[in-house]
Amino acid sequence: TKKVILDCDPGHDDALALLMAIASEKIDLLAVTTSAGNQVPEKTYVNAKRLLTLAKSEHIPVARGASKPLRRNLIIADDVHGESGIDGAELPESAIQDLDISANELIAKILRESEEKVTLIATGPLTNIAIFLLSHPELKEKIEMISFMGGACFGGNITPHAEFNIYVDPEAADIVVKSGVPVAMFGLDVTLKAQLFEHDIKEIREVGNDVARTMADLLDFFNLTTTRPFWADEDHVEGIHMHDPCAVAYIIDPDMFTVYPMNVQVETSESLALGSTVVDYDNVYKKEKNVLVAFNLDLAKFKKLTMDTIKYFS
Ligand code: BDR
Ligand code: CA
Numbered sequence: 001t002k003k004v005i006l007d008c009d010p011g012h013d014d015a016l017a018l019l020m021a022i023a024s025e026k027i028d029l030l031a032v033t034t035s036a037g038n039q040v041p042e043k044t045y046v047n048a049k050r051l052l053t054l055a056k057s058e059h060i061p062v063a064r065g066a067s068k069p070l071r072r073n074l075i076i077a078d079d080v081h082g083e084s085g086i087d088g089a090e091l092p093e094s095a096i097q098d099l100d101i102s103a104n105e106l107i108a109k110i111l112r113e114s115e116e117k118v119t120l121i122a123t124g125p126l127t128n129i130a131i132f133l134l135s136h137p138e139l140k141e142k143i144e145m146i147s148f149m150g151g152a153c154f155g156g157n158i159t160p161h162a163e164f165n166i167y168v169d170p171e172a173a174d175i176v177v178k179s180g181v182p183v184a185m186f187g188l189d190v191t192l193k194a195q196l197f198e199h200d201i202k203e204i205r206e207v208g209n210d211v212a213r214t215m216a217d218l219l220d221f222f223n224l225t226t227t228r229p230f231w232a233d234e235d236h237v238e239g240i241h242m243h244d245p246c247a248v249a250y251i252i253d254p255d256m257f258t259v260y261p262m263n264v265q266v267e268t269s270e271s272l273a274l275g276s277t278v279v280d281y282d283n284v285y286k287k288e289k290n291v292l293v294a295f296n297l298d299l300a301k302f303k304k305l306t307m308d309t310i311k312y313f314s
Contacts, residue, residue, distance in 0.1 A: 001026055007124065009125065012080075012221065016218075016244070030060075036069070050092060103132075129172065158275070159272075204306070246302075252305065264277050
């Protein structure tokens with residue numbers, strides 16, 4: 001089993017990512033930290049707590065991270081995730097007590113005290129991870145890997161060339177890819193292929209437990225707000241994109257993905273490509289291959305992992 005801390009901004013797809021991390025016997029989830037992204041930090045924090053309560057995992061410590069990106073104003077994705085950040089489902093109120101330490105301090109404490117290396121998974125903007133790397137460089141060697149959802153070799157979703165998580169805090173992403181720590185990137189190249197369809201949502205609902213019903217409700221909502229390619233029609237049914245679970249699924253079963261080491265840089269200057277990940281696909285720069293970039297996944301395995309996750313909570 002891998003020791004893991006999940007930094008997330010729930011978020012519909014973050015919710016499934018969190019449940020996967022809780023349910024997998026390959027992961028020992030040590031803590032959850034929350035980032036500002038899909039919604040304001042107050043809301044993503046409450047959402048994480050409510051999801052932990054839903055999953056009967058209130059023993060897992062949860063800490064709030066930074067209120068805004070390192071150098072920019074926060075941009076949220078309420079058009080996709082709604083007013084609460086996880087619209088569409090009724091989640092239980094959470095009685096989890098607030099910790100008196102920040103996400104940064106919690107990550108540092110856990111790494112310092114852990115004998116084994118710890119994997120950091122990030123499914124929101126990389127603000128908290130960057131703050132941790134800057135403030136605790138001596139603990140870098142305790143990080144096994146940073147697996148994050150964000151970026152793209154080809155394309156974008158918040159601008160033509162930038163993916164949301166990286167665009168929200170490009171300076172943070174820049175710090176992460178330059179950190180020297182092993183990094184794996186699950187960008188749109190692979191996450192747009194991690195699709196669930198209406199019949200999958202139905203199958204999830206039919207599992208019949210509270211998590212199943214809640215997740216199906218969340219996915220029904222996400223299904224309405226997910227942007228589809230302009231060419232999708234009745235001959236090409238595009239599912240909903242399960243971006244964030246990819247970064248967790250890789251830690252559970254790396255063989256599910258095709259990844260290649262490549263040089264990745266982040267565009268932080270005010271340009272048309274602000275917030276894009278510049279992935280050197282053809283190795284034209286001959287620079288250090290600092291990131292494992294994911295391009296493909298075995299969708300059947302991904303679907304099975306999703307169903308196993310939901311059934312775990314029965
Ligand atoms: C990413 O943006 C968020 O809306 C999702 O939760 C995911 O982390 C996809 O671009
Ligand atoms: Ca997210």
